[in-house]
Every structure is written in structure tokens, then in C-alpha cells.
Amino acid sequence: MVFGKGSSGGQRVGRVAAAGLAGVMGCVAMAAGWAQTPQQQVPNAPAPQALPQLNTLTPVSQLPDAPPAAPAADGQAAVPNALPVAQAPVEAPETHPDDGAPPDTSMKDLPILHVNVQFVQVPFTVKDSKGRLVPGLTWRDVRVYENGLRQQMRFFSSDPLxxxxxxxxxxxxxxxxxxxxxxxxxxxxxxxxxxxxxxxxxxxxxxxxxxxxxxxxxxxxxxxxxxxxxxxGRDALMPLGGPLASAGTINNRDIDPNFNRTSQNGIQLNPPKxxxxxxxxxxxxxxxxxxxxxxxxxxxxxxxxxxxxxxxxxxxxxxxxxxxxxxxxxxxxxxxxxxxxxxxxxxxxxxxxxxxxxxxxxxxxxxxxxxxxFRLRGIENSFAKITEEVRTQYTVGYYTHESPFNESKRRIEIRVLRPGLTIISEDGYYPNARDSRPAPVTPSAAP
Missing domain, CATH: 3.40.50.410 (von Willebrand factor, type A domain)
Structure with a gap:
């Protein structure tokens, strides 16, 4: 290429254009290299966890053994059977004293629900007119009243505890x-x-x-x-008092200091309380x-x-x-x-x-x-006498109908449908939340 007078300026423009073309070609080559390099994967954010379905909760119990897995077909892996759904506990049949059969124990493996209730137990002793213990009473002979109202008996026992x-x-x-x-x-x-x-x-x-x-x-x-x-033990004191125990004082001074003494002939005149x-x-x-x-x-x-x-x-x-x-x-x-x-x-x-x-x-x-x-032999015999009376007590139980917020004393009366008998029991009780418990299960419970 031939330039005229302005050849020097044209040469500078040509060199700048060549340099720009070289830069463009370099960028194209770098882009081609990046296209051949594999891109790095960016991990995704964790997915939110779904809330559990609260209406599917079942009582905690021991699940029965799962049946064996079905044999695989066409060479496919065997798929285990699904776990069985927990069944609701079956209520045990109510036992009446007339049945005479022991309570059913076949439900012992089922879950047990413990509920605190106001169940009251009352021990009592029955004696005849001569003070002898009366055995052989049944729940049909006994009535229990609380605050004057008859209660439905749910428990009766004569077993010693x-x-x-x-x-x-x-x-x-x-x-x-x-x-x-x-x-x-x-x-x-x-x-x-x-x-x-x-x-x-x-x-x-x-x-x-x-x-x-x-x-x-x-x-x-x-x-x-x-x-x-x-x-x-302590010494037996014999106090002497009254108007003749002192001769009197004048101006806080004893009239006869020989008379006012704390003891006389070993007898304490003014013993301590x-x-x-x-x-x-x-x-x-x-x-x-x-x-x-x-x-x-x-x-x-x-x-x-x-x-x-x-x-x-x-x-x-x-x-x-x-x-x-x-x-x-x-x-x-x-x-x-x-x-x-x-x-x-x-x-x-x-x-x-x-x-x-x-x-x-x-x-x-x-x-x-x-x-x-009063005598030594009587004191020794009283030990066995009292323990015998405690062991021969009857026990009745019932659900109280009083409000649990009523903390006042509740009167109790035990009656026996036989004449000439004396019933010894507490005259009442105060509710206690620590002793709230389910009623005991016994074959002698009254309906």
C-alpha cells in the first residue's frame, strides 16, 4: 500500500487496527477454551421438611412379628411386606362377683392406659356384742355412705395386707x-x-x-x-400446793424462811411442769x-x-x-x-x-x-391382739362424686346389714392428690 504525504499517520492507524484485530482473536480463542472445560455443579438448597401427620399417631405397643417377605418373581428383589397397623386396645370384659371366675389375663400384652381418678379405699373392722371379730362378710352385707349419700361399691376385699x-x-x-x-x-x-x-x-x-x-x-x-x-423413765413427783404450802410474804420477803422450801422430806413442793x-x-x-x-x-x-x-x-x-x-x-x-x-x-x-x-x-x-x-402380761398380749385386728380388716372402695376442688372433710359411714354388730372405721377423710390412682382390679369387685 502506498500513501502520500500522510503516510506516517496512515501507518499508525494500520498498526492500531492490527493490534485490535489481534485482541479480538485472543478473546475468541479464550472463549473456545472455556467452552471445552466442564462447568462446576452448584448444590441446591435443602428442601423444607414436611410436618408429620399428627392424626396418625397410635399407642405405643409391641408390634407383632411381620410375615415373611413374598418370593421374588422374574429375578426381581424381594420386597418386604408393610408393617401392620397398630390395632386399638380391646377393653377387658367387666368382672362381677357373681361370676366367680378370675379376671381374664389374656389382655396382659396390650397397652394399659393409667388414669388418675378419685378412688377412695376405706378399711374397717367388725365386732360382735362380745368384742369378737366377725369374719365371713361379703360385699352384699356392706353399705358405704359419703356425706350421707350411698356410694356404688367398686372394690371389696377381706385379704390381709x-x-x-x-x-x-x-x-x-x-x-x-x-x-x-x-x-x-x-x-x-x-x-x-x-x-x-x-x-x-x-x-x-x-x-x-x-x-x-x-x-x-x-x-x-x-x-x-x-x-x-x-x-x-421419770421419777413420780408428788406436788404439794394450796394455801398451806407457804407461810406468806411481806414486802416480797418470806415471813418464815424455814417454812418456804422447795422440797420437804424428799417431796418436791413446787415440781417443774x-x-x-x-x-x-x-x-x-x-x-x-x-x-x-x-x-x-x-x-x-x-x-x-x-x-x-x-x-x-x-x-x-x-x-x-x-x-x-x-x-x-x-x-x-x-x-x-x-x-x-x-x-x-x-x-x-x-x-x-x-x-x-x-x-x-x-x-x-x-x-x-x-x-x-396395766399389767405386764396384758401389755405383751396387746401386741398380738392389735396386729390380729389389723389383719382381719375389710376394705371397701368406691369412686367419689365430690368435686376434686373441694378440699373440705368428707364424712364416711360404713353399715353392715346384720344386727348387733359394731363397725370401727375412720369418720372421714380429706382428699389427697398424691394418692389418686386407678381402682384395683379384683374378681370380688361389686358391679
């Missing part, structure tokens, strides 16, 4: 009475069965002392604990029995002269706690309180004085009994 006994020993009695108690404790273990358990509490004028937790009733440990629970914390001891023993299972009878057994003064727990509070937790109190009354006729004035209680008649009222309110014994 194992006992959980909290033994309370009064160490604040006089020396002669304490000696009788010490000698009688060796016969206590023979009154219980190998299925029973016993804990021991002692008290005097202060807080009660727990000697042992629940232990086997016929174990060697209980014998050692009973030996350790023996005490010497006695403290017998009976209520606190029964409360501590009752709290111990709440640890026992529901299939055991909760008993507080007291050996005392029945005197009460100085406890932090009142009689009303104690009875409410015992009736709320289904605890019965039995007692062997010893000392002067056990002699007929000596305590007939105890019903007239003066303020700020000691009570001698509180223990029988506590026993009666909880469905227990009191056995007054």
Missing part, C-alpha cells in the same frame, strides 16, 4: 411403768409376720427421735433397736409411714400413758394429716390412764393443763383402737 408400722415408745412415763414397757418389748417381734416392716420412734419431753428406718419385722436389727429404745410431746411423735411416725407403698397398710402404733402437753402440733392438725394420708393409729394405753375409773374426770379439761384423754380420740378418728393394759 402387709403392714408398715411406725412404733412410738413413750419414755416419759414413770419408772414402774417404764420397766413394764422394757420387759414387754421382747414379745413385740413375734406379733408381726415376715412380710411386715417396722420403724421405731421414741419421745419424752422434747422432739421425737427416730431410732431406725423401716426394717424387717423379724430381723435381728429390730431386736437391737428395741433394746436400745429402753429407758429408765411436765412436757409430753405426744402429738409431735405421732406426726413424725405418720410422715415415715407415707414412704410405704400403696399395697401396704399404714399403721402408727403407740405405747404410752396418753398424756399430751407442749407439742407444736395440735390435735386437729394431727388428725387432718392422718386422715389425708390414710394412716391408722393404734395404741396400748399403760400407766394410771389404763386403770378404769381413774381417768373419768379427764373429759373435763382445764386450760393450760395436761390432756390425758387425747390418744383414744386420735385412734377413734383414724379407725384405730386403744387397748388399755
Amino acid at each position: 402387709p403392714l408398715s408400722v411406725a412404733l412410738v415408745i413413750d419414755q416419759g412415763v414413770t419408772q414402774d411403768t417404764m420397766e413394764k414397757i422394757n420387759d414387754s418389748l421382747t414379745a413385740l417381734r413375734g406379733a408381726f409376720s415376715p412380710y411386715d416392716e417396722v420403724s421405731v420412734f421414741t419421745y419424752s419431753s422434747g422432739d421425737p427421735t427416730k431410732q431406725t428406718d423401716f426394717t424387717a419385722a423379724q430381723s435381728a436389727r429390730l431386736g437391737v433397736i428395741l433394746d436400745r429404745s429402753k429407758a429408765s 411436765e412436757y409430753h410431746t405426744l402429738n409431735d411423735a405421732i406426726l413424725a411416725a405418720g410422715q415415715e409411714t407415707t414412704k410405704a407403698g400403696r399395697d401396704r397398710r399404714r399403721i402408727v402404733y403407740v405405747i404410752s400413758d396418753g398424756k399430751e402437753y407442749g407439742s407444736k402440733t395440735s390435735e386437729r392438725q394431727l388428725i387432718k394429716y392422718l386422715q389425708t394420708n390414710n394412716i391408722q393409729v393404734y395404741s396400748t394405753l399403760v400407766g394410771d390412764s389404763s386403770v378404769p375409773g381413774l381417768g373419768f374426770l379427764d373429759r373435763v379439761h382445764l386450760p393450760m393443763t395436761m390432756r390425758d384423754d387425747e390418744l383414744p380420740r386420735i385412734c377413734a378418728a383414724t379407725g384405730g383402737q386403744t387397748d388399755p393394759e
Whole structure:
């Protein structure tokens, strides 16, 4: 190519065009190389999980074994059968006492639904006119009433239950009475069965002392604990008071200092006030029995002269706690309180004085009994007598119709359709949510 005067400028333009053409060709070559290189895959975002179908939940149960997989056809892999659908539990047939057959146990492998209900169990004792125990009663002979309304009986049993006994020993009695108690404790273990358990509490004028937790009733440990629970008792005080106990004072000075003495011939003229914390001891023993299972009878057994003064727990509070937790109190009354006729004035209680008649009222309110014994042989026999009465108790159960929000006391009355019989049971109870449980299944349940 030939240029004229402007040949130098034309040469520069040609060089620029050539450089631009070379750049374009380079870009085309790079694009061709990228086209031959495979592209990197970018992972997708995780898919959202679908909510489970809540209406397909079934009770947790053991599924039956799946049938064997069907044989494969045409060389294809065998496909296991689908799991069977859980079936709804079949209700067991209601058992009536007239059937006489034991409950059906073929449904034991099915799921069990536990529902807390207000089911009330009431133990009671039946005696004849001579004080003898009456056996052989059936559910047809018994009626149960709550707050004056007859209840439909759902449970009746005369079978003995194992006992959980909290033994309370009064160490604040006089020396002669304490000696009788010490000698009688060796016969206590023979009154219980190998299925029973016993804990021991002692008290005097202060807080009660727990000697042992629940232990086997016929174990060697209980014998050692009973030996350790023996005490010497207290001295019998004979106070002398009245207008002749002092010669008087003038300007806070004794007229005759030889007359006003704290003791005379070994007799204490102004003895200190006695403290017998009976209520606190029964409360501590009752709290111990709440640890026992529901299939055991909760008993507080007291050996005392029945005197009460100085406890932090009142009689009303104690009875409410015992009736709320289904605890019965039995007692062997010893000392002067056990002699007929000596305590007939105890019903007239003066303020700020000691009570001698509180223990029988506590026993009666909880469905227990009191056995007054003055001699050593009588105290020993009372152990076997009381345990026999506990083992021969009847038990009835029913569903209460009272509102669970009603926390007031509910009166209970047991009637037997036979003349001349005495029924001993608690006079009522307070609802307790901790003891709400299903009704026991028994072939003797009434329809």
C-alpha cells in the first residue's frame, strides 16, 4: 500500500487496527477454551421438611412379628411386606362377683392406659356384742355412705395386707411403768409376720427421735433397736400446793424462811411442769409411714400413758394429716390412764393443763383402737391382739362424686346389714392428690 504525504499517520492507524484485530482473536480463542472445560455443579438448597401427620399417631405397643417377605418373581428383589397397623386396645370384659371366675389375663400384652381418678379405699373392722371379730362378710352385707349419700361399691376385699408400722415408745412415763414397757418389748417381734416392716420412734419431753428406718419385722436389727429404745423413765413427783404450802410474804420477803422450801422430806413442793410431746411423735411416725407403698397398710402404733402437753402440733392438725394420708393409729394405753375409773374426770379439761384423754380420740378418728393394759402380761398380749385386728380388716372402695376442688372433710359411714354388730372405721377423710390412682382390679369387685 502506498500513501502520500500522510503516510506516517496512515501507518499508525494500520498498526492500531492490527493490534485490535489481534485482541479480538485472543478473546475468541479464550472463549473456545472455556467452552471445552466442564462447568462446576452448584448444590441446591435443602428442601423444607414436611410436618408429620399428627392424626396418625397410635399407642405405643409391641408390634407383632411381620410375615415373611413374598418370593421374588422374574429375578426381581424381594420386597418386604408393610408393617401392620397398630390395632386399638380391646377393653377387658367387666368382672362381677357373681361370676366367680378370675379376671381374664389374656389382655396382659396390650397397652394399659393409667388414669388418675378419685378412688377412695376405706378399711374397717367388725365386732360382735362380745368384742369378737366377725369374719365371713361379703360385699352384699356392706353399705358405704359419703356425706350421707350411698356410694356404688367398686372394690371389696377381706385379704390381709402387709403392714408398715411406725412404733412410738413413750419414755416419759414413770419408772414402774417404764420397766413394764422394757420387759414387754421382747414379745413385740413375734406379733408381726415376715412380710411386715417396722420403724421405731421414741419421745419424752422434747422432739421425737427416730431410732431406725423401716426394717424387717423379724430381723435381728429390730431386736437391737428395741433394746436400745429402753429407758429408765421419770421419777413420780408428788406436788404439794394450796394455801398451806407457804407461810406468806411481806414486802416480797418470806415471813418464815424455814417454812418456804422447795422440797420437804424428799417431796418436791413446787415440781417443774411436765412436757409430753405426744402429738409431735405421732406426726413424725405418720410422715415415715407415707414412704410405704400403696399395697401396704399404714399403721402408727403407740405405747404410752396418753398424756399430751407442749407439742407444736395440735390435735386437729394431727388428725387432718392422718386422715389425708390414710394412716391408722393404734395404741396400748399403760400407766394410771389404763386403770378404769381413774381417768373419768379427764373429759373435763382445764386450760393450760395436761390432756390425758387425747390418744383414744386420735385412734377413734383414724379407725384405730386403744387397748388399755396395766399389767405386764396384758401389755405383751396387746401386741398380738392389735396386729390380729389389723389383719382381719375389710376394705371397701368406691369412686367419689365430690368435686376434686373441694378440699373440705368428707364424712364416711360404713353399715353392715346384720344386727348387733359394731363397725370401727375412720369418720372421714380429706382428699389427697398424691394418692389418686386407678381402682384395683379384683374378681370380688361389686358391679
